[in-house]
Amino acid sequence: MITTRDYFILNTELPFVSDDVPNASLVGNISEADSAIMRYEPDILTKTLGYPLKKAFMEQFDYNAQTKLHTIKSGADQKWKDLLNGTTYTKNGVDVVWRGIIFTDEDVKRSFITNYVYCKWLEKETSKHLGVGLSVPQAKGATRANPAYKFTEAYNDFVDVVVGNFCNGYSDEIGTGVRSLYEFINDKNEESPNTYPNWMPKDFKKVNIFSI
Known part of the structure; x- marks a missing residue:
């Protein structure tokens, strides 16, 4: 893994990444975040880089089989x-600046990988979120809420960081000076x-709340 469950914050917060989750040790929720990362991180790297470039990129990392973490080689x-x-x-x-596949913004760890993992998890687990469906706490219990809003926010943030103004193999617009992944590589x-x-x-387009 390049990313870890420490990245799941803000609009990609998952209910099972903290030791404070009730009975987490009993239900195995702590490892669920790692499982999601290990499943979807390689997927999105392949989709954004293509298999040949992703393979060359991952060859620049040392892999710790115990922690499952990839660390870029000092000699890369x-x-x-x-x-x-x-x-x-x-x-x-x-x-201009490319902030990176992983970066820290005011002590907050961020990555477009996390947005993608979160969206894939949310698609798969909508009916199970927090054990009672995605919910909003109220005075008496909780009520179901539409997960499409959280999905849309996280996914569209992902598209901004990955694609930006890149279109049809071209992007000459400077914009704010913050380059997307595709703009940077191009x-x-x-x-x-x-x-x-x-x-x-792979091309990615923004979605609306009806896309989940």
């Missing part, structure tokens, strides 16, 4: 570290086609 080429952790560079004479491949070769990304 800088371009792989930039892809993972982000970098600032110049685009059309303007300083920018670097325009500088040198061999930076991230064999890139075969």
